[in-house]
Amino acid sequence: MPIRVHNTLSRTKEEFTPRDSGKVAMYVCGPTVYNHIHIGNARTFLTFDVIRRYLTYSGYDVRFVQNITDVDDKIIARAAEEGREPAEVAAEYTLAFRQAMDALGVERPTVAPKATQTIPGMIAMTERLIERGHAYVVDGDVYFSVRSFPEYGKLSGRNIDDLESGARVDVDERKQDPLDFALWKAAKPGEPHWASPWGEGRPGWHLECSVMSEEELGVAFDIHGGASDLIFPHHENEIAQSEAATGQPFVRYWLHGGLLQVNAEKMSKSLGNFMLLKDVLERYPAPVVRLLMLQTHYRSPLDFSTDRLDEAGRSYERLVTPLRNLEWAKRNRAITERADATRSAIEALECTPVTARDAFAAAMDDDFNTAGALAALFDLVRVLNTFLEQYGIGANARYAARLDEAADVLRDLLGVLGVSTADAARADEYPSDVLPLARDLAGYAGSDTRAAVEALLTARTVARTERNWAAADAVRDGLERLGFTIEDTPSGARVTFRGGGQAPWPT
RNA sequence: GGCGACGUCGCCAAGUGGCAAGGCAGAGGCCUGCAAAGCCUUUAUCCCCGGUUCGAAUCCGGGCGUCGCCUCCA
Numbered sequence: 391m392p393i394r395v396h397n398t399l400s401r402t403k404e405e406f407t408p409r410d411s412g413k414v415a416m417y418v419c420g421p422t423v424y425n426h427i428h429i430g431n432a433r434t435f436l437t438f439d440v441i442r443r444y445l446t447y448s449g450y451d452v453r454f455v456q457n458i459t460d461v462d463d464k465i466i467a468r469a470a471e472e473g474r475e476p477a478e479v480a481a482e483y484t485l486a487f488r489q490a491m492d493a494l495g496v497e498r499p500t501v502a503p504k505a506t507q508t509i510p511g512m513i514a515m516t517e518r519l520i521e522r523g524h525a526y527v528v529d530g531d532v533y534f535s536v537r538s539f540p541e542y543g544k545l546s547g548r549n550i551d552d553l554e555s556g557a558r559v560d561v562d563e564r565k566q567d568p569l570d571f572a573l574w575k576a577a578k579p580g581e582p583h584w585a586s587p588w589g590e591g592r593p594g595w596h597l598e599c600s601v602m603s604e605e606e607l608g609v610a611f612d613i614h615g616g617a618s619d620l621i622f623p624h625h626e627n628e629i630a631q632s633e634a635a636t637g638q639p640f641v642r643y644w645l646h647g648g649l650l651q652v653n654a655e656k657m658s659k660s661l662g663n664f665m666l667l668k669d670v671l672e673r674y675p676a677p678v679v680r681l682l683m684l685q686t687h688y689r690s691p692l693d694f695s696t697d698r699l700d701e702a703g704r705s706y707e708r709l710v711t712p713l714r715n716l717e718w719a720k721r722n723r724a725i726t727e728r729a730d731a732t733r734s735a736i737e738a739l740e741c742t743p744v745t746a747r748d749a750f751a752a753a754m755d756d757d758f759n760t761a762g763a764l765a766a767l768f769d770l771v772r773v774l775n776t777f778l779e780q781y782g783i784g785a786n787a788r789y790a791a792r793l794d795e796a797a798d799v800l801r802d803l804l805g806v807l808g809v810s811t812a813d814a815a816r817a818d819e820y821p822s823d824v825l826p827l828a829r830d831l832a833g834y835a836g837s838d839t840r841a842a843v844e845a846l847l848t849a850r851t852v853a854r855t856e857r858n859w860a861a862a863d864a865v866r867d868g869l870e871r872l873g874f875t876i877e878d879t880p881s882g883a884r885v886t887f888r889g890g891g892q893a894p895w896p897t
Numbered sequence: 898g899g900c901g902a903c904g905u906c907g908c909c910a911a912g913u914g915g916c917a918a919g920g921c922a923g924a925g926g927c928c929u930g931c932a933a934a935g936c937c938u939u940u941a942u943c944c945c946c947g948g949u950u951c952g953a954a955u956c957c958g959g960g961c962g963u964c965g966c967c968u969c970c971a
Contacts, residue, residue, distance in 0.1 A: 401901095428971085430971055431971045433971075434971040435971075462969095463969080546900075546966075546967085548899080548966090548967075549899095552900070553900095553967065595969085618901095618965075619965080619966070621966075622900095624970090647971075648902090648965090651964080657971095658969095658970060685910065685911095685920070686910065686911095687910085687911075690903080690910090691902085691965080700921095701909070701920080705920050708920075708921095715934075715935080753911085759912090761919075762912080762919080764920080765910095765918050766919090768919055769918090769919080772936090775934090775935055778935080779928090780936085859930060859931070862930085862931090863932085866931095876932090876933075878932080884933095884934090
């Protein structure tokens with residue numbers, strides 16, 4: 391089944407046909423490295439990470455290019471505030487950006503060019519534009535002439551005259567038209583600068599994306615992504631300069647993500663209501679953050695709050711619990727076939743690898759409907775749970791293999807969404823707080839925390855055998871306060887440590 | 898003022914002409930010493946008013962409300 395994508399240029403869903411069969415060339419606008427990225431930035435990068443992963447899962451060879459804007463007004467301003475060199479500021483936040491993306495589980499780009507390493511290409515494109523009559527020089531600045539490009543406005547659905555009537559910012563008298571934008575800026579004293587045919591200067595904002603994408607992907611590459619606030623003027627200007635310079639279409643499919651909001655308002659630097667990704671990741675595991683964002687379609691606005699993160703945490707638990715339960719059942723060879731076990735539970739288990747993959751793909755093929763894809767995974771979870779409930783691992787190897795197959799599908803498809811299941815089994819590094827508890831309740835005198843927990847569980851088992859519920863519950867409640875959960879299963883008590891004295895999210 | 902998006906169960910959310918997915922929360926039941934996890938059951942005619950259609954949450958018109966872009970912004 392073909393993949394369909396919403397193309398901002400046509401405002402409709404179109405069948406996705408890449409330029410070169412089997413290959414996808416995509417470009418996503420990267421960060422300006424003047425600060426840590428915020429959670430809104432993260433949403434956009436996450437969106438395109440999942441799109442890239444799904445295209446790869448679908449069999450495409452994806453070449454993914456993302457710029458690093460490391461020379462810009464905001465970087466210069468920040469450096470001036472802090473009495474540092476712009477390059478130093480850019481280097482610091484470039485590193486921070488990569489670390490944050492790694493922490494979120496975003497795959498690295500195939501290529502991540504920096505603006506400062508693309509200067510010759512930007513100068514060359516500016517020269518091309520001047521030659522073709524699309525740009526003009528004024529006092530060391532070079533401006534693109536929007537009037538020279540008749541199709542200006544086709545992406546954002548505006549026309550030049552409407553834009554000018556709504557203009558409310560000071561007009562630079564040196565521009566031929568108020569909408570003309572800088573391709574090259576003459577450097578002011580103290581600013582980073584490079585030699586150019588128009589004097590010492592630095593590139594304008596939009597230019598790098600046009601140059602890098604053409605160098606790395608060629609023109610009329612497949613997918614250009616970014617958040618919807620980049621449609622105008624950024625992407626509109628990219629189209630103008632690229633198509634004016636090459637005389638060819640720039641991009642086949644424009645994909646734009648919805649903005650993240652806080653309290654139903656746009657989160658932005660200027661409103662000051664933003665949260666940094668790194669701060670959120672200190673409090674919530676990456677899979678939970680990803681899950682929250684993937685529960686909403688990528689083009690819709692998404693309201694972000696800790697309440698919703700907590701909710702996503704519970705959803706994550708539901709998705710990974712069957713994997714934990716299956717491992718536990720296998721380790722204990724738990725076969726709990728019940729008298730009322732049903733034939734349909736077996737049939738569902740047999741069908742689920744295929745039905746889950748089909749439903750997942752059908753949702754994702756429809757403009758990357760991750761919410762629908764998740765629904766397919768929750769259905770798979772129910773099938774697994776139901777089978778485990780009724781049969782355990784099953785009385786013969788045939789079902790054990792079926793269970794493994796279903797679990798593999800679940801892990802694989804969660805992987806396409808970049809939702810790691812690795813955290814699900816973490817249970818090491820018990821806190822030393824268990825030692826006094828074990829001494830008081832189990833008479834354990836050693837210093838090995840794992841042995842202490844074992845002693846506590848043994849004491850609890852003994853107490854339960856003696857029907858001494860108060861003593862048994864003292865162990866469970868004591869451990870609960872330290873971040874452990876005890877669950878009694880047909881194969882004995884299972885203890886899960888969720889970390890710290892405080893659970894990463896309420897359980 | 899110009900352009901655009903959205904309004905679906907308590908909360909979140911999918912669904913673009915044919916009996917309204919899913920998650921969270923709630924209720925009842927099963928299981929449990931009690932729990933936890935899990936299973937089963939249970940909760941909507943889709944902002945309002947018109948229209949098109951055999952049939953609309955889905956198409957058209959109007960209204961109300963929310964949000965975004967038009968200025969750096971993911």
